[in-house]
Amino acid sequence: MPTFEKFNLPDAGEGLTEAEIVHWHVAVGDAVTVNQTIVEIETAKSLVELPSPYTGVVTEILTPEGTTVEVGVPIIVVDTDPGGTAPAPTAPVGVVPDGADAPATAASPQPVAGSGDATAPAASEGSGSVLVGYGTVEPGTARRRRRAAEPVAAEPAPTTPDRATPAASPAPPAPAPASAPRASAPAAVGHATLPVLAKPPVRKLAKDLGVDLASVAGTGPGGIVTREDVQAYHEQAKAQPLATYADDDQPWLASGAVTADGRQTRVPVKSxxxxxxxxxxxxxxxxxxxxxxxxxxxxxxxxxxxxxxxxxxxxxxxxxxxxxxxxxxxxxxxxxxxxxxxxxxxxxxxxxxxxxxxxxxxxxxxxxxxxxxxxxxxxxxxxxxxxxxxxxxxxxxxxxxxxxxxxxxxxxxxxxxxxxxxxxxxxxxxxxxxxxxxxxxxxxxxxxxxxxxxxxxxxxxxxxxxxxxxxxxxxxxxxxxxxxxxxxxxxxxx
Structure with missing residues (x-):
């Protein structure tokens, strides 16, 4: 059976009682190892990176970025026995449950159109040498099922407002066109909410610009959000400029909210x-x-x-x-x-x-x-x-x-x-x-x-x-x- 471990926010030093969650380096479904950096927090004194005390798969992130948490409060849940015998969730259309007889393409990431790689290995055969927070995925996790579910099913299906009519031929499924917009909320598999696909540098850029990744349409392979996507969204959603000193570099306003009339920015006092x-x-x-x-x-x-x-x-x-x-x-x-x-x-x-x-x-x-x-x-x-x-x-x-x-x-x-x-x-x-x-x-x-x-x-x-x-x-x-x-x-x- 799966073993779920909660990681409580530790005292980062000097008897501090609280900290703000600045940036998560992992997402739900990511595999983590002991001492891998999983989150960056801001205490009353400095920025601190916290390592994982467990090896396993992230099943839940309890505190979103920007939240102030007291020491001792759980912030993340890790399944330390992802190979357990927990019943598999009901698979959506186009996804074959783990262990069922199915073509290899149903359990493997689909090749990007034009890549010429029709024999990509299954997700469970990753090298392990990957970016932090975007690591090798264990078999049977939500991420594996989501990646298999991204392509449109090969069977003919009724046309919906959000999906083009698929080809009637039994050709292998292909990923959605890069220009197709992605829903603003993360897609769901079964009853679990899945994270937005984005590499750590892109997540950091989005945080620096104040962009919610869940609102950005990803144009990269498999719907991954790229730097260009974040920058384009930021340009279209710029905040109303201040009434005075609008051209100045004002990093101290980054965490504030501009009032409706644009004449004030209110910044919470913290850290x-x-x-x-x-x-x-x-x-x-x-x-x-x-x-x-x-x-x-x-x-x-x-x-x-x-x-x-x-x-x-x-x-x-x-x-x-x-x-x-x-x-x-x-x-x-x-x-x-x-x-x-x-x-x-x-x-x-x-x-x-x-x-x-x-x-x-x-x-x-x-x-x-x-x-x-x-x-x-x-x-x-x-x-x-x-x-x-x-x-x-x-x-x-x-x-x-x-x-x-x-x-x-x-x-x-x-x-x-x-x-x-x-x-x-x-x-x-x-x-x-x-x-x-x-x-x-x-x-x-x-x-x-x-x-x-x-x-x-x-x-x-x-x-x-x-x-x-x-x-x-x-x-x-x-x-x-x-x-x-x-x-x-x-x-x-x-």
Whole structure:
């Protein structure tokens, strides 16, 4: 007998309680194996791919894409014994039940017209080397019966509005013409709803464009939906443009709904944006923030950056002023380790960290994330450059793991990349300080008693006044500034 196993949504890390189903990599009738990626979810922190804990055939998908599900709720059902002796469903016209005497064509996928391959193997004889979510189909599954049912039956049948009159000759059945429209809802075999035929890249394109695959007429072999089908449907069903800024690139509106008058888009608050809002409100109204500022001549830092960019030892990494600033903050923390701490309100304790997990605030299409570089205090300048590059690339791709954003100890936010001079940053929850690094500009500056054109920036350090006194915060910021003014000082402090 078939054995049905339900896969419950697991905790993807950090004690998260819910996640959104972003994209299914499998469909009903697909064969899956242990550790095969079956679904992509979005937690409050990142995108996570979940592997299958079972080998078998997918019999039911319980939560559609776009649904927010609590941890522990079943999301998919897998038959781990598809070769069981469960009674076969009643076969529709043109489909021969498994095990019955029938021509080979009744159990095999029909050849595409003009392909010249009249001896294609049965579906159960697939190589197994196929795309994820579009894999080899086991005998007796709904997908096998559906593929056999797609061609028009060879027997003469009355003409219906949706099907042309078949040929009267006993020629082998042929697939429907590519131009014939497919019904908007998935076809049904017996009482089971079958998935739309589309390969994973096409499914992803449809999701990115907001297209419901079930509404797209497939023109590919056997009715499969192609990229061209999705793009054509999207062009015909574009949403009403906004009343203002219609020509701007606005990815943040992708998950929203345009109002009837076209003047507003309403986007649900969830995932990263929801978590960021909760964290910032908690931080702002729990930790008493104090911010100190410093305007710094960073001309020597800019010279160092140019020199390192020409150094062969740094040819494989990106050298920026942010890199030098990060190193300066690490050296300042070494001189003042008491700023590398957190407040444990439950235990009424101050927790001093003997390691530095350096957070780098990154703006992404999904919202603000703050991944951190583990044990950054152990890295030299070259190693730090490589870690910053990897961290930012992963964040922009939306692939930052929950563990990469946990246990941060101190953070840098680079507002200068947007041309902003400075700001008053809010602490990342659980940390005692955050440094804002502003834009670097050429401006008049008194240097050695004369007005010169120099490279100048502004720094701002926010800190938790429960942990950090004004004197300590000022000393830390002054040390960062001193290294940026004269990077050689880092040789002495390092």
């Amino acid at each position: 990263v944006r929801k978590r960021t809002a909760e964290a910032m409100v908690t931080s702002a109204f729990t930790a008493p923030h104090v911010t100190v500022f410093h305007t710094v001549d960073v001309t020597r830092t800019m010279k160092l950056v140019r020199t390192l960019r020409e150094d062969r030892e740094f040819a494989d990494v990106r050298v920026t002023p942010l890199l030098v600033t990060a190193k300066a903050l690490l050296l300042a923390v070494r001189r003042h380790p008491e700023i590398n701490a957190s407040w444990d309100d439950a235990a009424q304790e101050i927790v001093y960290k003997h390691y530095v997990n350096l957070g780098i605030a990154a703006a992404t299409p999904r919202g603000l994330v703050v991944p951190n570089i583990k044990d950054a205090h152990r890295l030299d300048l070259h190693g730090l450059a490589g870690e910053i590059a990897d961290l930012t690339a992963t964040a922009r791709a939306g692939r930052t793991s929950p563990s990469a954003m946990s246990d941060g100890t101190i953070t840098i936010t680079n507002v200068g990349v947007f041309g902003i001079d400075t700001g008053t940053p809010i602490l990342n929850p659980g940390e005692a300080a955050i440094l804002a690094f502003g834009a670097i500009r050429e401006q008049p500056w008194v240097h050695k008693g004369k007005i010169r054109k120099r490279w100048v920036t502004q720094l701002a350090l926010s800190f938790d006044h429960r942990l950090v006194d004004g004197e300590l915060g000022a000393r830390v910021l002054a040390d960062v500034a001193r290294i940026l003014e004269d990077p050689a000082r880092g040789l002495v402090w390092g």
